[in-house]
Amino acid sequence: MVYLDNNATTPLAPDIIRAMEKCLRENFGNPSSSHPFGAKAKKAVEHARQQVADLIGASPDEIIFTSGGTEANNMAILGTAKRHKSGHIVTSCIEHPAVLKPLKYLEQQGFTVTYLPVDKYGIVSADSLAQSLKKDTILITIMHSNNETGALQPIAEIGKIARERGTIFHTDAAQSVGKVPVNVKKLGADLLTIVSHKFYGPKGTGALYKRKDVEIGPILYGASHEKGLRPGTENVCSIAGVGKASELAGKELRDRVQNMKRLSKMLLDELHKHITGIKLNGHPSKRLPNTLNISFPHVAGYVLLEKLKNEIAASTGSACHEGRQTPSPVLKAMGLGDERALSSIRFSLGRGNTENQIRDATKAIIKAYKSL
Known part of the structure; x- marks a missing residue:
């Protein structure tokens, strides 16, 4: 996982x-x-x-x-x-x-x-x-x-x-x-x-x-x-x-930043290649190097995460109230509509992630998305 x-x-x-x-x-x-x-x-x-x-x-x-x-x-x-x-x-x-x-x-x-x-x-x-x-x-x-x-x-x-x-x-x-x-x-x-x-x-x-x-x-x-x-x-x-x-x-920061930028770009680029219409929520460069908030068209983020629950740990910004999903207030404040906000998943990488893990994660995301 x-x-x-x-x-x-x-x-x-x-x-x-x-x-x-x-x-x-x-x-x-x-x-x-x-x-x-x-x-x-x-x-x-x-x-x-x-x-x-x-x-x-x-x-x-x-x-x-x-x-x-x-x-x-x-x-x-x-x-x-x-x-x-x-x-x-x-x-x-x-x-x-x-x-x-x-x-x-x-x-x-x-x-x-x-x-x-x-x-x-x-x-x-x-x-x-x-x-x-x-x-x-x-x-x-x-x-x-x-x-x-x-x-x-x-x-x-x-x-x-x-x-x-x-x-x-x-x-x-x-x-x-x-x-x-x-x-x-x-x-x-x-x-x-x-x-x-x-x-x-x-x-x-x-x-x-x-x-x-x-x-x-x-x-x-x-x-x-x-x-x-x-x-x-x-x-x-x-x-x-x-x-x-x-x-x-303090010792690792420069390497962490470079590695996170490289791996998050790899993840985003691969998803763009294989899933039409995904959207990055947030600034393309003025953001943390490890963070990708991505909306997947026509699929609720929590549904996609449920499909991936044994392969990837990630999160959504939505909340469940009385069995009903409500969109992230942060994404709504950015002007996103309910559908796009609810279709978002946050992937946040860390110092332990490797290229092989990102490849495995990307394949799993693409497979799960296309099965829905």
């Missing part, structure tokens, strides 16, 4: 498994304890903090470990809002629920939110964003890349606009870190979300980059861990895992 669902999660890399196993065996201490067992655990946490910082061009004291992307997004958004009694926030209509749901909550608390549209490629206009800013805008939160289409947003442009206006800028880079270069200084980000299991690290662990001079309030209350922003004894071995994943990404 060929795994092509790496935007959902990635398998733990062997080097990361070894690092975590070593930590589990040897590093049981509480990092807050003053004795040698605690000191050893704290050293492991701080080493991982440096590894994550190195990957994104940050300082280690700007990295806050969290339980994953949802917590990091909530910390960035709700933590910023806590510094204000009211205000205006700018986002896009294609954000992950871990961004949209906290914003909906803030609207109930009296904040106002502008949801920017996207173009046919699923990309936000930086000019439109600039025009949407108000005197009381306290936060801009725009994803770095979209989880369904891989669309890369103009984050550096937005970061420049935010800096000029003096507005805090958060970007959810859950899908980007470890897949494309991400440098917080070049992007102009004040807050940036990192998710370990999207780049071969463990689930249940992530981080928030917080620029040194940016202040946010806590959303959890307890002891003073993680600069008072994330109370609770640190998950030392998982943190060691995200550190090792970051180190590995």
